[in-house]
Amino acid sequence: MIDVIFPLMGKQLPVDHGYYLFSAISSVLPDLHNDTTFGIHPVNGQIVGNRILNLTEFSRLVIRTPVEHIRRILPLAGKTLNVGNHLIYLGIPNTNAITPSSQVYSRLVVIKGFMEPETFLAATCRQLSDLNIQGDASLVEQHHIAAINNGRFSGTHSPYLRRTINIHGKEIVGFALRVGNLTDEDSLRLQEHGIGGRRKFGCGIFVPVRNINGRT
Missing domain, CATH: 3.30.70.1890 (Alpha-Beta Plaits)
Known part of the structure; x- marks a missing residue:
């Protein structure tokens, strides 16, 4: 890719x-x-x-x-x-x-039917397993993005960075996601395949964590 x-x-x-x-x-x-x-x-x-x-x-x-x-x-x-x-x-x-990185990030991942943090993270881990990827998936917390954005938080009370995308007038919920402790091979595989759906709309596309400035 x-x-x-x-x-x-x-x-x-x-x-x-x-x-x-x-x-x-x-x-x-x-x-x-x-x-x-x-x-x-x-x-x-x-x-x-x-x-x-x-x-x-x-x-x-x-x-x-x-x-x-x-x-x-x-x-x-x-x-x-x-x-x-x-x-x-x-x-x-x-x-x-695309280049391997032990930690990768996606600003918005959407998985149909999973809109709550716990169930979403479990669904993410299942998809990683289906791709034979070993890694530690975690939802990005508000304070992490605030540090990048000079202290600015989004308007949500959740500790996690919940985001939405509007498609055909319908709001679809997802989360910012980080996956760490990846081997080079698994990192490339994750960047090639992504997680969840709507990749044509900017969802589920992963980049090395060092490159997330400006994409948050």
């Missing part, structure tokens, strides 16, 4: 942009609509009021795809996308191969 990284020019996106971004990409590359081999990372930026994300010079569109499918992604270069009534322009991409 490899990450195809497009420079991103524009002003703003909705904070909850996963569904809109996938729809915009599908309008340019309709053959990706039913493809389950790729995932779209959440776009990084600066969260401001009214659930808006200000784009910065470091904002990127990142698509995780099998190496043999890179050519299918490249036609996005130079395109303008309408993402929730916000226009963004994509530059010429580069690529990064």
Whole structure:
């Protein structure tokens, strides 16, 4: 698997942009609509009021795809996308191969039917076992993200970072998740397959913990 990284020019996106971004990409590359081999990372930026994300010079569109499918992604270069009534322009991409890390993180994992911390974590462990991955899964706590975000907490009373994504007007609940004590082989496998569903909408995509700044 490899990450195809497009420079991103524009002003703003909705904070909850996963569904809109996938729809915009599908309008340019309709053959990706039913493809389950790729995932779209959440776009990084600066969260401001009214659930808006200000784009910065470091904002990127990142698509995780099998190496043999890179050519299918490249036609996005130079395109303008309408993402929730916000226009963004994509530059010429580069690529990064996924790399192993003993700890990886996903800002939002959703597993259908599991919306409470304890049952969600148990379902996560079952999925890891199904992938033959040995690792320690844990829900990310509020204070961890607050430390990264200069003390800013999200508006929830749960000690865990519960997040939602809106798809077709329906709020889907998930959690930020960390998996540690991974071997190189298991780390790569987890980054290739992810956990849960909705990878096209930015869910269940893992990155090395050292790279989570800007993706929280």
